[in-house]
Amino acid sequence: MSGWGGASVAFGGLTAPWQLVDPMPLEAVFTRAERLRSGAGRTLQHWAGRLAAKHAVLRLLGEPATPANLGAVEVLPRPTPLCHRTAACLHGHPPGVRLTGVLGGREAGGGEAGGARIRVSVSHTADLAFAVALSSARLPEDHDLEAVSAWT
Template identity: 60%
Template sequence: MRRWGGAVVGHGGFSRPGELLGGMRLEDVYTPAERVRSAGRTLEHWAGRLAGKRAVVRLLGLPPVAHHLGQVEILPLPAPDCRAGAACLDGHPPAVRLTGDLARRAWPHRIRVSISHTATHALAVALSSDPLLEDTLAVDGGRGAGRG
């Protein structure tokens, strides 16, 4: 695994999320939870999530094909004190969850992603790191017994 991976996704001139995918199917690239969470959101939002997925796949040293992209889930990680939980639409940092074959591999570190947007592009950087205190807080509400 590399220490970081980055990706840029252009969305200027497009009008639908499927146009971002270069022939891949929306259902193969975005998980069901991502599709529900993104429904009704701007194209910029879809492009940011795709840039995050591509950055993670590059970090893992894998090609950015639908099979791999679809096993990387990028969803907001609400703060422990956020009353809305997963339904919150405020800006929370994105969390990475690996599913399928990628989840079964023994990745030695946590994967973190940062996503930014312009009017025509979305940019993401994925980093590998050791677990941090906020990992424990996010998992167990601050009780100190979270995953490492």
């Protein structure tokens, strides 16, 4: 695994989420939870940001961006020490990464490797989303949140 991975996704001029991943099926690239989260009144920039984060994680891991690999990287809001509500919170939460499927066995704990965690940062402009993924040491708040699952 390299130290970091970055990616950008252009969405200017697009009108639907499936256009971001065409010719791949939307259901293969985004998990059900991601589709529910992104589809809940979110704009196309949210879909593009999540896709950029998936690509950044795959670059960090040195894996190709196949539909199976993209679908195995789940990017959802994670709870914070101050707020354990993720989907219900209107203030936003940092994105969390969970590896499943073909990548699930690669890193124990879905997003953790040898005591490290995969962290992502996502941002966007009017027509471009970009993300950076990196492997970092576990932080104190990781221990505080182990009992709270961001994925249920």
